Amino acid sequence: MSSLAPHVPSSEEAVRKMLELAELKRGECLYDLGSGDGRIIIMAAKEFGARAVGIELREDLVRQTKRKIEELNLTGSVKVIHGDLMQADITPADVVTLYLTTTANEKVAPKLQKELRPGARVVSFCFKIPGWTPTKILDMDTRSLYLYVIPGK
Ligand SMILES: C[S@@+](CC[C@H](N)C(=O)[O-])C[C@H]1O[C@@H](n2cnc3c(N)ncnc32)[C@H](O)[C@@H]1O
Numbered sequence: 001m002s003s004l005a006p007h008v009p010s011s012e013e014a015v016r017k018m019l020e021l022a023e024l025k026r027g028e029c030l031y032d033l034g035s036g037d038g039r040i041i042i043m044a045a046k047e048f049g050a051r052a053v054g055i056e057l058r059e060d061l062v063r064q065t066k067r068k069i070e071e072l073n074l075t076g077s078v079k080v081i082h083g084d085l086m087q088a089d090i091t092p093a094d095v096v097t098l099y100l101t102t103t104a105n106e107k108v109a110p111k112l113q114k115e116l117r118p119g120a121r122v123v124s125f126c127f128k129i130p131g132w133t134p135t136k137i138l139d140m141d142t143r144s145l146y147l148y149v150i151p152g153k
Pocket residue numbers: 001002003004005006007008009010032033034035036037038039040055056057058061083084085086098099100
């Protein structure tokens with residue numbers, strides 16, 4: 001397992017904008033690849049009514065996320081998996097969120113293309129997915145959010 005990005009949490013505002021940009025709906029399934037302290041998966045469930053799964057390499061962050069999920073009584077809708085995002089099965093996702101690096105996005109891109117269904121949305125904070133054309137770009141101060149929609153196969 002190798003780390004594709006350091007742990008730098010998104011701001012609360014960035015998380016909300018990512019989920020709004022993805023038009024995440026009640027009952028949909030969100031995956032956050034590299035879920036950090038779980039802030040995206042928790043907001044996805046609490047504020048948007050989604051089912052959410054986080055994949056995180058760092059055990060301390062997984063423990064922290066599990067504690068928060070229990071404290072907030074979200075065990076029925078939020079789950080965090082300790083492991084390498086490159087090895088995770090992401091086929092159930094309607095929405096995937098990324099806050100990694102451009103190089104990491106380049107590595108993840110073929111997996112997204114292969115495993116996600118047509119119409120699934122991918123939102124990347126700060127970093128583009130090289131070679132993909134965003135459907136929408138949302139500028140937030142000095143940073144941007146990129147929305148991609150998986151095309152038909
Ligand atoms: C920039 S942080 C983003 C955290 C969270 N998604 C957010 O927006 O607040 C990137 C996270 O990806 C995790 N990560 C890096 N490489 C990973 C890998 N191969 N598998 C799973 N998690 C990984 C890091 O440990 C870190 O917590």
